Amino acid sequence: MADVHDPREAVVLGRIERWRRKRPRLKEDAVNLAHGAGGKASAALVDAVFLEAFRNDALAELSDAAVVDLPSGERLAITTDSFVVKPWRFAGGSIGHLAVHGTVNDLVSVGAQPRWLTAGFVLEEGFAIDELRAVVADMAEAARNAGVAIVTGDTKVVNRGAADGLYVNTAGVGVVPEGRRLAADRVQPGDKVLVTGTIGDHGMAVMLARGDLALDADIVSDTAPLHDLAESLLAAAPSTRWLRDPTRGGLGTVLNELVRQADVAVLLAERALPVDRSVLGACDLLGIDPLYVANEGKLVAVVPPQEARAALDALRAHELGKEAAVIGEVRAEPPGVVLLQTAFGGSRIVDMLVGDPLPRIC
Amino acid sequence: MKFVDEFRDPAAARTLVRRIGELADGDRHYKFMEVCGGHTHTIYRHGVEQLLPANVELVHGPGCPVCVIPMGRVDDALHVAEQPGVVFTSFGDMMRVPGSNGNLLEAKARGADVRMVYSPLDALKIAQKEPDRHVVFFAVGFETTAPSTAVTLLKARAAGIHNFSVFCNHVTIVPPIRAILESPDLRLDGFIGPGHVSTVIGNHPYRFVPRDYSKPLVTAGFEPLDVLQAVAMLLAQLREGRCEIENQYTRVVRDDGNPRALQILAEVFALRPHFEWRGLGFISQSALRLNDDFAAWDAELRYELPGVRVADPKSCQCGEVLKGVIRPWECKVFGTSCTPETPIGTCMVSSEGACAAYYNFGRLNHAAPLDDVTALPVA
Numbered sequence: 001m002a003d004v005h006d007p008r009e010a011v012v013l014g015r016i017e018r019w020r021r022k023r024p025r026l027k028e029d030a031v032n033l034a035h036g037a038g039g040k041a042s043a044a045l046v047d048a049v050f051l052e053a054f055r056n057d058a059l060a061e062l063s064d065a066a067v068v069d070l071p072s073g074e075r076l077a078i079t080t081d082s083f084v085v086k087p088w089r090f091a092g093g094s095i096g097h098l099a100v101h102g103t104v105n106d107l108v109s110v111g112a113q114p115r116w117l118t119a120g121f122v123l124e125e126g127f128a129i130d131e132l133r134a135v136v137a138d139m140a141e142a143a144r145n146a147g148v149a150i151v152t153g154d155t156k157v158v159n160r161g162a163a164d165g166l167y168v169n170t171a172g173v174g175v176v177p178e179g180r181r182l183a184a185d186r187v188q189p190g191d192k193v194l195v196t197g198t199i200g201d202h203g204m205a206v207m208l209a210r211g212d213l214a215l216d217a218d219i220v221s222d223t224a225p226l227h228d229l230a231e232s233l234l235a236a237a238p239s240t241r242w243l244r245d246p247t248r249g250g251l252g253t254v255l256n257e258l259v260r261q262a263d264v265a266v267l268l269a270e271r272a273l274p275v276d277r278s279v280l281g282a283c284d285l286l287g288i289d290p291l292y293v294a295n296e297g298k299l300v301a302v303v304p305p306q307e308a309r310a311a312l313d314a315l316r317a318h319e320l321g322k323e324a325a326v327i328g329e330v331r332a333e334p335p336g337v338v339l340l341q342t343a344f345g346g347s348r349i350v351d352m353l354v355g356d357p358l359p360r361i362c
Numbered sequence: 363m364k365f366v367d368e369f370r371d372p373a374a375a376r377t378l379v380r381r382i383g384e385l386a387d388g389d390r391h392y393k394f395m396e397v398c399g400g401h402t403h404t405i406y407r408h409g410v411e412q413l414l415p416a417n418v419e420l421v422h423g424p425g426c427p428v429c430v431i432p433m434g435r436v437d438d439a440l441h442v443a444e445q446p447g448v449v450f451t452s453f454g455d456m457m458r459v460p461g462s463n464g465n466l467l468e469a470k471a472r473g474a475d476v477r478m479v480y481s482p483l484d485a486l487k488i489a490q491k492e493p494d495r496h497v498v499f500f501a502v503g504f505e506t507t508a509p510s511t512a513v514t515l516l517k518a519r520a521a522g523i524h525n526f527s528v529f530c531n532h533v534t535i536v537p538p539i540r541a542i543l544e545s546p547d548l549r550l551d552g553f554i555g556p557g558h559v560s561t562v563i564g565n566h567p568y569r570f571v572p573r574d575y576s577k578p579l580v581t582a583g584f585e586p587l588d589v590l591q592a593v594a595m596l597l598a599q600l601r602e603g604r605c606e607i608e609n610q611y612t613r614v615v616r617d618d619g620n621p622r623a624l625q626i627l628a629e630v631f632a633l634r635p636h637f638e639w640r641g642l643g644f645i646s647q648s649a650l651r652l653n654d655d656f657a658a659w660d661a662e663l664r665y666e667l668p669g670v671r672v673a674d675p676k677s678c679q680c681g682e683v684l685k686g687v688i689r690p691w692e693c694k695v696f697g698t699s700c701t702p703e704t705p706i707g708t709c710m711v712s713s714e715g716a717c718a719a720y721y722n723f724g725r726l727n728h729a730a731p732l733d734d735v736t737a738l739p740v741a
Contacts, residue, residue, distance in 0.1 A: 016697035346409015
C-alpha cells in the first residue's frame with residue numbers, strides 16, 4: 001500500500017478536509033440546473049435558502065422523510081417529491097410510476113409503512129387528455145401495488161410555454177412501527193453496507209429514452225415500490241441502522257451524505273458493486289460513473305455485521321432483491337469520506353458530485 | 363471474458379507491477395508524463411498510482427482539451443451564446459468551465475439557449491430542425507475531436523445549411539509537448555503518448571521527442587493495464603539504454619494514423635499563427651481555425667467577439683503543474699480556494715485535469731486498506 005511520501009502532502013490534505021466540512025456556500029445569483037442535481041450545489045441551495053427560512057428540528061435532519069410524533073405517541077413519516085422527468089415514458093415505467101414509487105420509497109427509507117398519498121398536477125395548456133389519462137392510470141396501478149391510497153389532490157393549468165407538459169407532485173404519509181428508528185447516528189464502524197440490486201439502471205434508461213445519445217441498449221428502469229422489500233429486510237435484520245433509496249445523485253451521493261452525518265468513513269469494494277453489463281457499457285462510453293446514476297427501485301442499507309448474512313439472505317429471497325450484495329463496510333477513519341477499493345487493485349475517493357454528471361468529451 | 367475486463371484484470375496488473383518493480387532502478391526517481399487527460403482520468407479512477415513503486419511518479423500533462431481553453435475564449439463563447447436567436451451547443455464538460463463572468467451553465471440560467479450535445483453532428487441536426495435559429499457549435503479538443511467537427515462542416519456545406527457555424531478552439535498536441543520539453547525547469551524521464559490523438563495523427567509526429575530531446579515516448583491505450591504496460595515499456599527502454607517511440611496501443615493506433623481523417627482536417631482547417639493555452643501561455647502554431655473556404659460557417663467571423671485576453675489568476679500554478687514542476691497538492695490554492703466547485707485554474711475544471719482528478723479521486727489514497735470489506739462474520 002502506497003503511503004503519503006511527503007509530510008507536507010498530509011498537511012495539505014488535512015487543510016482540504018477542514019475546508020470540505022465548512023457549510024456549503026451559495027454563490028450564484030440565479031438558480032441553475034446543478035442546484036437540482038442532488039450534489040454539492042443542491043446542498044448549498046437547501047442550506048442557504050430553505051433551511052435558513054424554515055429551520056426546525058425535524059427539518060434539520062434533512063432526511064428523505066420527516067418523522068413526527070403524534071400526541072398519542074405514535075409516529076408518522078411525511079414526505080413530498082415533485083416529478084418533472086422527460087420523456088414521461090421510458091423503458092420500464094413512466095412519470096406516473098415514479099410519482100408513486102418515489103414518495104413511497106422516501107417513506108420506506110425512514111422505516112415507515114406507507115399509507116396515504118396526495119397528488120398535485122401542473123398541466124400545460126394543450127396537454128393531451130389521453131396522455132394525462134395514461135399517466136394517471138400508471139399512478140393508480142403503482143399505488144395499488146404499493147398498498148397506498150391517493151386520498152386528495154390538486155390540479156393547476158398554466159399557459160402554453162409556462163410549463164413543459166406535465167409536472168406531478170406527490171406527498172406521502174406513513175406510519176413508523178413502534179421501536180423502529182433508522183438514522184445516521186446509529187451507524188457504527190464495523191457495520192456492513194448492502195445494496196439491494198444493480199445500480200444506475202433508472203438514470204441510464206431515462207438518458208437513453210431521451211434519444212439524444214444515439215445509443216441503443218437494453219436498459220430498463222428499476223422503478224418499483226420498496227415497502228415489502230424493506231419489511232423483509234427489517235424482519236431479518238431488526239438492528240438495521242440506516243436505509244436510503246439512492247435516487248438522484250445515486251449511491252455515491254447518499255453514502256457521502258451518510259458519512260458526513262454519521263462522521264464515519266465508508267469503504268466500498270468496486271468488484272462487489274452490482275452493475276448491469278449494458279449500464280456499465282453505456283456509462284463507460286459516456287464517461288459517467290454508475291455510482292452517481294439514479295435508481296428508483298433500490299435500497300442501500302447499513303446493517304450490523306452479525307445480522308448482515310440474514311439481511312442478505314432475506315433480500316435475495318425477495319423478487320426485488322435477487323442481486324443484493326454486501327458492497328462495503330463502515331470504518332471510523334477517515335471520517336466524512338467514502339473510499340472505493342477499485343477492482344483493479346487500487347483505491348480512490350468517491351466524493352459528492354459537483355453538479356449534474358456531464359459526459360466527458362473523450 | 364468480456365472485452366473491458368481483460369484490460370482491468372487485477373491478476374494481470376499484479377504481474378505488470380512486479381515487472382515494473384524489477385525494471386525500476388531503486389536508486390533512481392522516475393517521472394513520466396501522461397500527456398492525455400484521458401490517461402489522467404484512468405489513473406485516478408482505477409487507483410493506478412498506488413500500485414506503482416514509490417520511485418515511479420506519474421506527472422499529469424496538458425492533454426485535457428477542456429482545461430487548456432483560456433478564460434478569454436470562454437468569455438467569447440458566452441458572448442456568442444447570449445446573442446439573440448442563437449442556439450449555443452457544447453460538449454458537456456465545457457459547460458462548467460469558468461470565464462471571467464461565469465460559465466455556460468450560468469449563461470443558460472440567465473436565459474441563453476445553451477444545449478449540450480454529444481457530437482457536432484447533433485448540433486447540425488438542430489440547425490436543420492430549427493431553421494429560424496442560428497446554431498453555433500463550441501468546438502474544442504485535440505486532433506481526436508477535430509475530425510468530427512470537420513466532417514460536420516463538410517456536411518453543412520454539402521447540404522447548404524447556413525444557419526450553422528463553428529466557434530473553433532481545436533488545438534494540436536505536438537506544440538505543447540514541445541513547449542514542455544523546452545521548459546528550463548523540466549524534470550521528466552519520458553512520456554506516455556496520447557492514444558486517441560495518435561489514432562488520428564499516428565506516431566510519426568512524436569519523432570522529435572527522442573531525437574531532439576532524448577526522451578522516450580510510448581503511445582498507450584486508456585484501460586488501466588494499458589497505462590501500466592506503457593510504464594513498463596518506458597522503464598525497459600531506460601534500462602536498456604534505448605530512447606525511441608513505441609506503440610503500446612497497437613490494437614487501435616497505426617504509425618501513420620488515419621490518413622482519411624488527416625486529409626479532412628487539412629481540407630477544413632488551417633493553423634493559427636499562435637494560440638493561448640491556459641497555464642502554458644501563447645504557443646505558436648498550436649491551434650486550428652476554419653480555413654477560408656469555410657468562412658461562411660466561422661462563428662469568429664460572423665460575430666463580433668470581445669476577444670479580450672484575460673490573464674490567468676496570479677495565485678494559480680497550473681502552468682507548473684502541467685509541466686510536472688509541482689504536484690497538484692503543492693499549489694498554494696489547491697483544495698482551499700481552488701476546488702472542483704470553484705475552480706481557479708484550468709487543471710481543476712474537468713475531471714481529466716490533473717488537480718481535479720487528484721482532488722476527486724486521489725486524496726487520502728494512502729488511507730484505504732485493501733482487506734475484504736464484503737466478508738461476513740461466520741454465524
